Amino acid sequence: MNVINVPSSLDDQTFEQVLDQLAPLPADERVLIDARNTTWASPFGLTALLTLAQTRQEKPQFFPPEKDDTASYWSRARFFEYADDLFDIKGRVPSPRTERESGTLLELTPVSRSDDVHTVVERIKDKAAAIITQNLHLESRAVMGFAMTLSEACQNIVEHAGRGGWVAVQNYNYRKRMGRHVVQIAVCDAGVGIRQSLESGNRRPLTERWDDGVALEAAVIQATSRFPEHGRGQGFKGIRGYLNKWQGKLVVRSGTSRVAIVPAWDDDVARRDKISPMPGTQLLIMIPEKVDR
Secondary structure, three states: OEEEEOOOEEOOOOHHHHHHHHOOOOOOOOEEEEOOOOOEEOHHHHHHHHHHHHOOOOOOEEEOOOOHHHHHHHHHOOHHHHHHHHOEEOOOOOOOOOOOOOOEEEEEEEEOOHHHHHHHHHHHHHHHHHHHHHHOOOOOOHHHHHHHHHHHHHHHHHHHHOOOEEEEEEEEEEOOOOOEEEEEEEEEEOOOHHHHHHHHOOOOOOOOOOOHHHHHHHHHHOOOOOOOOOOOOHHHHHHHHHHHHOOOEEEEEEEOEEEEEOOOOOOOOOEEOOOOOEEEEEEEEEEEOOOOO
16 A cells, blocks of 8 residues: 655645655555645645545545644535545544534535536625625725636636536635735646647647647636637636736646746746646635735
């Protein structure tokens, strides 16, 4: 049994450590995902773990966090509710509770059809309005753009993944970078990925070099769509426009590459290639609290 250790703090950056450990192993190799020492996970970390399980031919074994506060939060976020079908869970799992953590806008939610997208947006709309105006101190008109951004991110799964995915949204204090509140949207799937999606519509750009990185830049930066109709491919363009207005961050990972729209408050790199592979597309959006200068 190959043991894959989950970092103590799991987010979009440290999740790469999990993929690095999995990279040498074929998809049918049995693995044990060990999160016993994990004490914190972002929405991206939780959605990506579920997505990762979908990529294995045999159910991975899974050790949940040993720290009670961490395991309880994962339970409230509905991680174990869905993990039960995807993992062979070892160890103790907290009993589900009816109450939800007030800082969580949207617990882990599966998305596979357009109806799911409408349900997600409706469930979050009222809470999002309060968080955006009271916690992020953004103008009320930012709410509509937030709903659009969430909808476009989820619609990406429906139109391109070829299979279902996961979305989670949370408001929390981003001490690591800023010491202020952020809202994070994470949308992950284990589907065909950006490159294969563009290829399926014969929308590959006319270039000799063609890989996951080029495909990501075509889709995210140049708004290329696999659909030939005029006006398609505007999802990422709309997301980028909204995040530019509110100094937000966008990260899109697919296959062996990752591109990021990096605001001034963050020091991420704009593009990384030749990283450990993961099927599908994983998307991260962060919107920070406005601070008066």
